[in-house]
Amino acid sequence: xxxxxxxxxxxxxxxxxxxxxxxxxxxxxxxxxxxxxxxxxxxxxxxxxxxxxxxxxxxxxxxxxxxxxxxxxxxxxxxxxxxxxxxxxxxxxxxxxxxxxxxxxxxxxxxxxxxxxxxxxxxxxxxxxxxxxxxxxxxxxxxxxxxxxxxxxxxxxxxxxxxxxxxxxxxxxxxxxxxxxxxxxxxxxxxxxxxxxxxxxxxxxxxxxxxxxxxxxxxxxxxxxxxxxxxxxxxxxxxxxxxxxxxxxxxxxxxxxxxxxxxxxxxxxxxxxxxxxxxxxxxxxxxxxxxxxxxxxxxxxxxxxxxxxxxxxxxxxxxxxxxxxxxxxxxxxxxxxxxxxxxxxxxxxxxxxxxxxxxxxxxxxxxxxxxxxxxxxxxxxxxxxxxxxxxxxxxxxxxxxxxxxxxxxxxxxxxxxxxxxxxxxxxxxxxxxxxxxxxxxxxxxxxxxxxxxxxxxxxxxxxxxxxxxxxxxxxxxxxxxxxxxxxxxxxxxxxxxxxxxxxxxxxxxxxxxxxxxxxxxxxxxxxxx
Amino acid sequence: xxxxxxxxxxxxxxxxxxxxxxxxxxxxxxxxxxxxxxxxxxxxxxxxxxxxxxxxxxxxxxxxxxxxxxxxxxxxxxxxxxxxxxxxxxxxxxxxxxxxxxxxxxxxxxxxxxxxxxxxxxxxxxxxxxxxxxxxxxxxxxxxxxxxxxxxxxxxxxxxxxxxxxxxxxxxxxxxxxxxxxxxxxxxxxxxxxxxxxxxxxxxxxxxxxxxxxxxxxxxxxxxxxxxxxxxxxxxxxxxxxxxxxxxxxxxxxxxxxxxxxxxxxxxxxxxxxxxxxxxxxxxxxxxxxxxxxxxxxxxxxxxxxxxxxxxxx
Numbered sequence: 001x002x003x004x005x006x007x008x009x010x011x012x013x014x015x016x017x018x019x020x021x022x023x024x025x026x027x028x029x030x031x032x033x034x035x036x037x038x039x040x041x042x043x044x045x046x047x048x049x050x051x052x053x054x055x056x057x058x059x060x061x062x063x064x065x066x067x068x069x070x071x072x073x074x075x076x077x078x079x080x081x082x083x084x085x086x087x088x089x090x091x092x093x094x095x096x097x098x099x100x101x102x103x104x105x106x107x108x109x110x111x112x113x114x115x116x117x118x119x120x121x122x123x124x125x126x127x128x129x130x131x132x133x134x135x136x137x138x139x140x141x142x143x144x145x146x147x148x149x150x151x152x153x154x155x156x157x158x159x160x161x162x163x164x165x166x167x168x169x170x171x172x173x174x175x176x177x178x179x180x181x182x183x184x185x186x187x188x189x190x191x192x193x194x195x196x197x198x199x200x201x202x203x204x205x206x207x208x209x210x211x212x213x214x215x216x217x218x219x220x221x222x223x224x225x226x227x228x229x230x231x232x233x234x235x236x237x238x239x240x241x242x243x244x245x246x247x248x249x250x251x252x253x254x255x256x257x258x259x260x261x262x263x264x265x266x267x268x269x270x271x272x273x274x275x276x277x278x279x280x281x282x283x284x285x286x287x288x289x290x291x292x293x294x295x296x297x298x299x300x301x302x303x304x305x306x307x308x309x310x311x312x313x314x315x316x317x318x319x320x321x322x323x324x325x326x327x328x329x330x331x332x333x334x335x336x337x338x339x340x341x342x343x344x345x346x347x348x349x350x351x352x353x354x355x356x357x358x359x360x361x362x363x364x365x366x367x368x369x370x371x372x373x374x375x376x377x378x379x380x381x382x383x384x385x386x387x388x389x390x391x392x393x394x395x396x397x398x399x400x401x402x403x404x405x406x407x408x409x410x411x412x413x414x415x416x417x418x419x420x421x422x423x424x425x426x427x428x429x430x431x432x433x434x435x436x437x438x439x440x441x442x443x444x445x446x447x448x449x450x451x452x453x454x455x456x457x458x459x460x461x462x463x464x465x466x467x468x469x470x471x472x473x474x475x476x477x478x479x480x481x482x483x484x485x486x487x488x489x490x491x492x493x494x495x496x497x498x499x500x501x502x503x504x505x506x507x508x509x510x511x512x513x514x515x516x517x518x519x520x521x522x523x524x525x526x527x528x529x
Numbered sequence: 530x531x532x533x534x535x536x537x538x539x540x541x542x543x544x545x546x547x548x549x550x551x552x553x554x555x556x557x558x559x560x561x562x563x564x565x566x567x568x569x570x571x572x573x574x575x576x577x578x579x580x581x582x583x584x585x586x587x588x589x590x591x592x593x594x595x596x597x598x599x600x601x602x603x604x605x606x607x608x609x610x611x612x613x614x615x616x617x618x619x620x621x622x623x624x625x626x627x628x629x630x631x632x633x634x635x636x637x638x639x640x641x642x643x644x645x646x647x648x649x650x651x652x653x654x655x656x657x658x659x660x661x662x663x664x665x666x667x668x669x670x671x672x673x674x675x676x677x678x679x680x681x682x683x684x685x686x687x688x689x690x691x692x693x694x695x696x697x698x699x700x701x702x703x704x705x706x707x708x709x710x711x712x713x714x715x716x717x718x719x720x721x722x723x724x725x726x727x728x729x730x731x732x733x734x735x736x737x738x739x740x741x742x743x744x745x746x747x748x749x750x751x752x753x754x755x756x757x758x759x760x761x762x763x764x765x766x767x768x769x770x771x772x773x774x775x776x777x778x779x780x781x782x783x784x785x786x787x788x789x790x791x792x793x794x795x796x797x798x799x800x801x802x803x804x805x806x807x808x809x810x811x812x813x814x815x816x817x818x819x820x821x822x823x824x825x826x827x828x829x830x831x832x833x834x835x836x837x838x839x840x841x842x843x
Binding site: 242246252 | 790
C-alpha cells in the first residue's frame with residue numbers, strides 16, 4: 001500500500017492522542033542499597049540506654065534498639081513497634097504488652113518478655129544511677145527495688161514468653177508514652193550487657209533495624225542494615241553519623257553532597273527555603289516546643305499579673321518572627337503549638353498592643369515604667385531574640401537590661417529563684433498534661449515551674465486530666481487550664497519554632513517530625529539514582 | 530654527657546611535681562566555683578525537670594558526696610598511679626579517651642609546625658638579610674596578616690573556596706593526611722609561621738651585625754655558609770624557644786581549628802568536657818597538657834647547651 005501524506009498526518013494525530021491519554025511516568029521505585037550519611041553536632045559519649053538521655057544519643061540508639069511502641073510523626077499517635085499489641089487495665093495503671101514473635105537481637109537470640117523486664121530493672125538499679133530512672137520510679141515496687149529492699153520490681157510481671165504486664169503505682173495518662181518513640185524504653189539483651197559491662201555503651205547490641213559496626217571517637221559512628229529485622233531489611237545498606245560540631249562546616253558538607261540531609265537553623269533557613277533549586281527538598285513542621293521568657297511571679301514587678309500581661313502585649317511577635325527569626329518560627333497564641341493535638345485555634349492570646357501595655361503598667365502602679373532584667377543563655381541566637389524583645393519592652397516603658405550567661409547557669413539560677421526572668425524553650429511531648437507540667441505548683445523550682453507560679457484551679461484541672469484516658473476529654477481539660485495560664489501570663493510567649501530539614505534531591509522517605517526533626521525513621525528512607 | 534646534666538634534669542623533674550599539683554588544684558577549684566552543678570548537667574540535659582533521688586545516687590556512684598578536699602586527694606593518689614578515673618559521660622577510662630585522640634592532635638601539630646617552620650624561618654632570614662628592601666616589607670606585611678587573621682575565619686574561608694567552590698578537598702573530617710590534613714594544617718600553620726618569621730628576622734638582625742659574622746665574610750666564606758653556619762645557629766635560641774612553646778600549644782589541642790575541621794583532637798575533648806562538667810576528663814586533659822608543657826620545656830632547655838656550648842647546667 002502506498003503511504004501518502006494523509007496517512008502520515010493520521011499517524012501523527014493518533015500518536016498525539018495516545019501521548020495525551022497515556023498515564024504519567026511512574027515515580028522511581030525504592031532502591032535497595034546506599035550509604036546514608038547524616039550529622040551529629042557532638043560525640044554521643046555513650047549509647048547505653050540506661051545512661052543516655054540526650055537527643056544526639058537517642059537519634060542513634062533508635063536505630064540500634066527497638067522500643068515497644070512508636071509515634072507516627074504525621075499524627076503523633078502511638079503505633080506498635082516491638083509490641084504488636086497492648087491493653088490498658090480499667091483503672092489505667094497496668095499496661096500489658098504482647099511482643100512480636102521471632103524478633104531477634106543482633107547477636108541472634110529471640111527477644112522475649114524477660115528482656116523487657118530486665119531493661120526496666122537495669123535502669124532502676126541504684127548502682128547504675130541512671131538519669132532515666134525517674135521515668136520508671138513510680139512503677140509498683142520500684143522504690144523498694146531502688147532501696148535494695150527487693151530483688152525485682154514487682155510491678156513488672158512476665159506473664160509468658162511474649163507478654164509482660166507493667167503496673168504503675170499512680171494513674172498517669174501519659175504512662176504509655178514512656179514506651180514509645182525515640183525517648184521510650186529500649187530493650188537490651190542481658191547476656192551482652194553482662195558480657196560487655198561498661199563497654200556496652202561503646203559497642204551496643206540491640207534488635208533494631210541497624211547493627212552497630214564501629215565508632216571513631218569525635219569522628220563518626222557506622223551502622224549497617226540488619227538483614228533479619230522483623231519489619232524488613234532497611235533500604236539503605238549503611239547509616240553513618242558524622243560528628244561535625246561547626247554548623248558552617250556541616251553546611252559545607254551538605255553543599256558538597258557529603259551529607260544526605262541537614263537540619264536547618266535560623267541562620268541557614270532562608271538560603272534553602274527561598275532558593276528555587278532547594279525549595280522542593282525542604283521539609284518543615286511546627287516543632288512541639290514553645291519558646292518563651294519565664295517570669296518569676298514572686299519577684300517585683302512581676303508579682304502583678306498586669307505587668308506580665310503588659311509584657312505580652314508590648315511585643316509584635318509576628319514582626320519579630322519575620323525579621324529576627326527570618327520566618328523560621330510561628331507567631332504564638334497560647335502554650336500549645338499548632339502541631340500539638342491540644343492546640344486551641346480559638347485561643348487568641350495577646351495581640352500586639354503597646355498602648356494597652358502602657359495602660360496595664362499604669363494600672364499596676366508604674367506610670368513611668370519599670371526596670372527589668374532579661375536573662376538568657378550566651379548563644380548569639382538567644383542574644384538576637386533578647387535584643388528584639390528588649391526594643392519592644394523599652395518602647396512600652398519596661399527598661400530592660402540583658403544579661404547572658406552559660407545556659408546551665410541561667411537554668412540553675414532560675415530554678416533556685418535567683419533571677420526574675422529566663423529565656424527557654426519548653427515542650428517535647430504530645431501529652432498535653434506533660435506539656436503543661438511547667439505550670440503545676442508541685443513542680444515549683446528546678447522541676448520545671450521556674451516561674452514559681454501557683455494556681456489551684458490549674459492544678460485541679462491538670463490532676464483531673466492526668467487521670468483521664470479519654471483523649472478528647474483530656475484535651476478539653478488541658479485547654480481549660482491553658483486559658484487560665486495564658487490569662488495569668490507567667491510566661492512571655494515568644495514563638496513556636498519551625499523544625500526544618502533540607503535533603504539531597506535523590507533522598508526519599510524523610511518526614512516532618514514535630515517531636516524531633518532529627519529522629520527520622522530510617523527504615524523508610526532510601527537513596528535514589 | 531655535659532657536666533651537670535643529670536642533676537639539672539632531676540631538679541627540673543622534681544620541680545614539676547608542685548606544678549602538677551598546682552594546675553590540678555586550680556582546675557578542681559575552678560570546676561566547683563564555676564556555676565552549674567555537674568550532676569544537673571549530666572542527669573538533666575534539658576533542665577526540664579530534676580530528680581533529687583537520682584542526683585543522690587549519681588553523687589554516691591561517683592564519690593561526689595565526699596568532701597571536696599577528700600575528692601581531690603583521692604584524684605591525686607590515683608593519678609600518681611596513672612589512673613585518671615572514668616568519664617562521667619561515657620564511663621570509659623579518661624587516659625584511654627585522651628590517648629585515643631592524641632594521634633590526631635599530634636598529626637595536626639606536626640603538619641602545622643612543619644608548615645610554620647618551612648615558611649617562617651626562610652622568610653625571616655630573607656627579611657633580615659634583605660633588610661629595608663621590598664622583600665623585607667612584604668614579609669613583614671605577610672607576617673602581620675598571618676598573626677592578625679583569626680583561625681576560624683581562615684579555616685572557614687579555606688573550606689568555602691577550596692572545598693565548596695573548587696571541590697578540590699573535602700570540607701572536613703579525619704583520615705589520611707591527604708586530603709584531610711592539608712586545610713587544618715594551613716589554617717594553624719599560617720599564624721604560627723608569622724610569629725616564627727618575625728622572631729627569626731629580629732634575632733637574625735642582632736646576630737648578623739656581630740663581629741664574628743663580619744670576620745666570617747672577610748675570610749671569604751660563601752654568604753649561604755655565613756648565614757646558615759654562623760648566623761642562624763647563634764640566632765637559633767629564641768627561635769627554638771618559641772617553637773617549643775608553640776609545639777606545647779599545638780599538642781594541647783587547637784580547639785578552634787579542630788572544631789571547624791571536625792578534627793578529633795584533645796582540644797575538642799577538653800572543650801566538650803568543660804561544657805558537660807565531666808570533671809575527670811577535664812582534670813585528665815589538664816594534667817596531660819601540663820605534662821606536655823613541662824616535658825617540652827625541658828627539651829627546649831636541654832637544646833640550649835647543644836646550640837650554644839657556652840651554656841652550662843650547673
